[in-house]
Amino acid sequence: xxxxxxxxxxxxxxxxxxxxxxxxxxxxxxxxxxxxxxxxxxxxxxxxxxxxxxxxxxxxxxxxxxxxxxxxxxxxxxxxxxxxxxxxxxxxxxxxxxxxxxxxxxxxxxxxxxxxxxxxxxxxxxxxxxxxxxxxxxxxxxxxxxxxxxxxxxxxxxxxxxxxxxxxxxxxxxxxxxxxxxxxxxxxxxxxxxxxxxxxxxxxxxxxxxxxxxxxxxxxxxxxxxxxxxxxxxxxxxxxxxxxxxxxxxxxxxxxxxxxxxxxxxxxxxxxxxxxxxxxxxxxxxxxxxxxxxxxxxxxxxxxxxxxxxxxxxxxxxxxxxxxxxxxxxxxxxxxxxxxxxxxxxxxxxxxxxxxxxxxxxxxxxxxxxxxxxxxxxxxxxxxxxxxxxxxxxxxxxxxxxxxxxxxxxxxxxxxxxxxxxxxxxxxxxxxxxxxxxxxxxxxxxxxxxxxxxxxxxxxxxxxxxxxxxxxxxxxxxxxxxxxxxxxx
Amino acid sequence: xxxxxxxxxxxxxxxxxxxxxxxxxxxxxxxxxxxxxxxxxxxxxxxxxxxxxxxxxxxxxxxxxxxxxxxxxxxxxxxxxxxxxxxxxxxxxxxxxxxxxxxxxxxxxxxxxxxxxxxxxxxxxxxxxxxxxxxxxxxxxxxxxxx
Numbered sequence: 001x002x003x004x005x006x007x008x009x010x011x012x013x014x015x016x017x018x019x020x021x022x023x024x025x026x027x028x029x030x031x032x033x034x035x036x037x038x039x040x041x042x043x044x045x046x047x048x049x050x051x052x053x054x055x056x057x058x059x060x061x062x063x064x065x066x067x068x069x070x071x072x073x074x075x076x077x078x079x080x081x082x083x084x085x086x087x088x089x090x091x092x093x094x095x096x097x098x099x100x101x102x103x104x105x106x107x108x109x110x111x112x113x114x115x116x117x118x119x120x121x122x123x124x125x126x127x128x129x130x131x132x133x134x135x136x137x138x139x140x141x142x143x144x145x146x147x148x149x150x151x152x153x154x155x156x157x158x159x160x161x162x163x164x165x166x167x168x169x170x171x172x173x174x175x176x177x178x179x180x181x182x183x184x185x186x187x188x189x190x191x192x193x194x195x196x197x198x199x200x201x202x203x204x205x206x207x208x209x210x211x212x213x214x215x216x217x218x219x220x221x222x223x224x225x226x227x228x229x230x231x232x233x234x235x236x237x238x239x240x241x242x243x244x245x246x247x248x249x250x251x252x253x254x255x256x257x258x259x260x261x262x263x264x265x266x267x268x269x270x271x272x273x274x275x276x277x278x279x280x281x282x283x284x285x286x287x288x289x290x291x292x293x294x295x296x297x298x299x300x301x302x303x304x305x306x307x308x309x310x311x312x313x314x315x316x317x318x319x320x321x322x323x324x325x326x327x328x329x330x331x332x333x334x335x336x337x338x339x340x341x342x343x344x345x346x347x348x349x350x351x352x353x354x355x356x357x358x359x360x361x362x363x364x365x366x367x368x369x370x371x372x373x374x375x376x377x378x379x380x381x382x383x384x385x386x387x388x389x390x391x392x393x394x395x396x397x398x399x400x401x402x403x404x405x406x407x408x409x410x411x412x413x414x415x416x417x418x419x420x421x422x423x424x425x426x427x428x429x430x431x432x433x434x435x436x437x438x439x440x441x442x443x444x445x446x447x448x449x450x451x452x453x454x455x456x457x458x459x460x461x462x463x464x465x466x467x468x469x470x471x472x473x474x475x476x477x478x479x480x481x482x483x484x485x486x487x488x489x
Numbered sequence: 490x491x492x493x494x495x496x497x498x499x500x501x502x503x504x505x506x507x508x509x510x511x512x513x514x515x516x517x518x519x520x521x522x523x524x525x526x527x528x529x530x531x532x533x534x535x536x537x538x539x540x541x542x543x544x545x546x547x548x549x550x551x552x553x554x555x556x557x558x559x560x561x562x563x564x565x566x567x568x569x570x571x572x573x574x575x576x577x578x579x580x581x582x583x584x585x586x587x588x589x590x591x592x593x594x595x596x597x598x599x600x601x602x603x604x605x606x607x608x609x610x611x612x613x614x615x616x617x618x619x620x621x622x623x624x625x626x627x628x629x630x631x632x633x634x635x636x
Contacts, residue, residue, distance in 0.1 A: 065628035068502040070495070071610075074632050138505065139543070 013189045013196075021181035022174065029173060033166040040162060044155050045130075049123045052132040052148055055085070060136030060146040063093050067101065067136060067144040075102035087150050089129065093136070094145040101144060117145040128153040191220045195227060208235040278335045281328045288328070292321040330456040333388065334441065337463050342382035344468075349377035349386070349421065353411040356391055360398045369398065369407035377413050377421065379488045381468055386488075389464040392457040393423040393484055399451050400427030400482065418487060426481040438474055461486075495609050496589070496602060497533040500567055503587065503600065504542040506629040509564060510622040513583035519548035521562055526569025527551040558584060568593075580621040599623070603634060610634050 011019065059078060066074035075093050082088045082104050091104040094117035103113055123132040130150045135142050198212050208231055214224040295318045303311060353373040361367070371394070379386065394409065401407035410424045430438075430445045437443040441459040465472045465486045476482035504520065520542050527534060527549075538549045550561045558566045563584055570590045579597050580586070586598045593601040594614045599621060601612050613633040618625050 062628065065502075065506055065626060065632050068506065069499065069611075069629075069632050071632050141505075 013192055014185055017185040017189050018178070018181045021184065022177055025174060025177040025181075029170050033163075033170065036166070037159065037163060040159060044152075044159075045123075045125060048125075048130050048150065048152065048155075049132075052123050052130060052150055053134065055082075055088070056132055056134040056146045056148050059091060059093075059148070060134060060144075063102070063146065064136060064138035064143050067093060067095060068138065070095070072102050076104065078102075079104035082148075087152075087154070088148060089151050090149040092147045094147065096142060096144055098145065113147070113149070118147060120145065125152065128156055191215055191224070195220075195224065199227075202231070208238060274335055274338060277331060281331045281335070284328055285325065288321050288325055292318055292325070295321065327454045327456075330454045330460070334456050334460045334463065337385065337388065337460055337467070340382075340385070340467075342385055342464075342467050344380050344382055347379050347381050347383045347386055349379050349390070349411070349413075350375050352383075352387055352390055353377070353394065356387070356394050357409075360394065364398075367398075367402070367407070369401060369404075369409060371409045372411070374410075374412040377411070379419075379421070381488050382464075385464045385467065389461045389486075390423075392461045396457060397423055397425035397427060397482070399453070400429075400446075401425050402451070403428065418489060420485050420487055422483050422485045424481065424483040429476045429478050429480045429482050431478055432476060435474060435476075439472070492604075492609065493530045494533040496567075497530055497537060499602065499609065499611070500565065500587065501537055501540060501542065501547075503585065503629075504547070504565055506626040507585060507618075508624040508626075509543070509585075510583055513564070513622070514543070514545070518545070520545040521550055521564050522547050523550040523552050523558055523561055523563035523566045524569075525552045525555055525567065526572045529569050568598075580617045582622050584621060585618075585623055586621075605634070 062078045063075045066078060079091045079093065079102055082091045089106050089109055090113055092100060092113045093102045095101045098117040100115045118133045120133050120135050123130050130152050133145055133147045136144045136146050195212055198210060202208060202210055211228050211231065212224045214221050295314050299311065299314050350373050357371040357373065397409040401409060404426060408426050412422055414420050434445050439458050439462040442455040444453065444455040462472055468488050470487040470489055472484065472486040474482060474484050500522065522537065534549055537547050540547045550563065552561065555566060555568050565585045567587045580599060587600045588598045589602040594612060599614055599617045603610055603612060611633055613625060613630060615625065
């Protein structure tokens with residue numbers, strides 16, 4: 001796009017209108033003026049051509065005998081008649097060999113006449129002169145040529161006068177046009193400019209109560225109506241939005257207050273519950289120890305008075321008491337884990353894993369299982385809590401690979417932007433459909449007969465990992481083994 | 490020699506600028522141009538033979554004396570100086586007589602060629618031309634020496 005067009009595009013509407021009107025006027029005037037000039041010029045040339053042709057033919061006709069009889073004096077006399085026409089600057093006759101035969105030149109000038117005849121044809125114009133050359137014939141036979149030179153400066157002056165008048169007229173018309181277009185422009189663009197100013201003011205002051213004034217019933221009127229309707233709608237919409245925003249704010253405040261209250265309530269309840277379960281567990285141990293202790297005394301010292309059924313019952317009592325003890329221990333551990341805040345330090349996970357593996361093997365020296373611990377596993381975590389978590393995970397793996405001939409347990413790490421630790425086994429596995437129950441306390445996916453346990457271990461592990469801000473999840477399939485993944489950020 | 494070349498072209502131009510009576514033109518096919526004393530022209534006349542004038546072809550007739558004009562049905566008769574004798578008499582219908590001898594017109598000739606200041610000019614006796622039924626172009630009359 002040319003800079004001119006771009007400039008016009010950014011011009012204010014007022015000037016666009018004025019420039020357009022003046023532009024159209026200018027173009028029309030110029031076209032009309034130019035057309036008139038061309039017409040004048042053509043008319044003059046046609047007239048000149050007729051006049052020169054006629055004159056040349058008359059001169060030629062009167063010089064035929066002079067040319068035929070080579071009488072230059074007579075020919076000069078004939079040419080002398082040209083003096084009566086002040087516009088004719090010069091005339092010449094050429095013989096059949098195109099050589100200058102006779103000439104006439106107006107007394108006050110010096111006309112350029114050629115010694116040989118110019119080409120015959122229609123008149124040529126230029127240099128303030130018109131020239132024509134025609135063949136002189138007598139009874140159809142050429143006897144020579146006649147050449148005339150006419151002064152056209154007078155005519156050029158007329159043309160210039162005409163152009164000057166046109167220019168003056170042009171200025172006058174343009175001036176009038178300017179005033180008319182300014183007046184018209186006010187009529188047309190005035191309402192638009194008012195509307196634009198109103199829109200700008202509304203945009204700046206955000207005052208949507210203003211309205212445009214309708215002054216006419218044309219498209220501008222429709223525009224003003226539409227603009228006002230739009231302002232109405234915006235006003236309504238803004239009121240609704242304001243109202244809605246207030247409501248929302250109130251609701252938010254209520255909600256936040258409620259959340260704070262509930263959180264406080266929950267924390268209190270949680271603390272009470274933890275204290276309760278701790279004390280209950282703690283308090284439960286003493287009677288349990290009595291049950292187990294006295295059962296053992298009965299079995300040790302009074303087995304003779306008991307029959308086989310009685311001894312068996314007592315054995316069962318003892319086993320149940322011991323299981324309950326384990327349960328209480330686990331519950332206490334869980335409660336403790338929940339209460340304690342992690343005390344982070346550099347932990348060598350590999351070493352921890354190896355220690356636990358040795359402990360597991362020692363507990364069950366008859367089992368043959370391969371425990372692979374990847375070297376160099378490190379984490380920034382609470383060592384004590386991490387030991388409990390690993391004991392549970394590796395213990396689980398040990399437990400659920402019990403029925404495998406070639407048990408294999410692996411502790412390792414994958415790095416995927418952040419380190420992810422895993423404990424993988426090739427044990428019994430579980431159905432992923434129950435994966436959501438995995439970390440809830442007392443939830444067991446296998447029967448106690450199949451795999452012993454309290455159902456608290458994974459709950460404890462999950463608490464430990466989440467205390468560290470980490471995440472734990474499992475991937476498994478029945479008989480395909482299980483993998484637990486966890487992060488410690 | 491140049492003089493007779495000019496004169497030959499004059500004879501041709503006289504034929505063009507003078508109108509013969511209709512009946513004389515219609516009578517014959519050719520324009521009979523007769524010369525008494527043709528030897529003076531040398532080859533200058535040759536260019537004229539076959540040339541057309543007023544729609545007729547020029548036929549050259551070299552005559553011994555002016556008296557042979559009628560027999561040759563001449564339209565134009567040129568009599569060289571010293572050859573006019575007494576034969577011309579009065580104007581004859583349809584015959585343009587041209588001479589180059591002083592007093593030729595007084596002896597009944599129509600046009601006489603005269604040398605003036607080294608240029609060849611001519612005099613015309615208009616009444617004689619009229620008597621012969623010839624119409625002389627006013628331009629030609631304008632060029633003639635005024636007497």
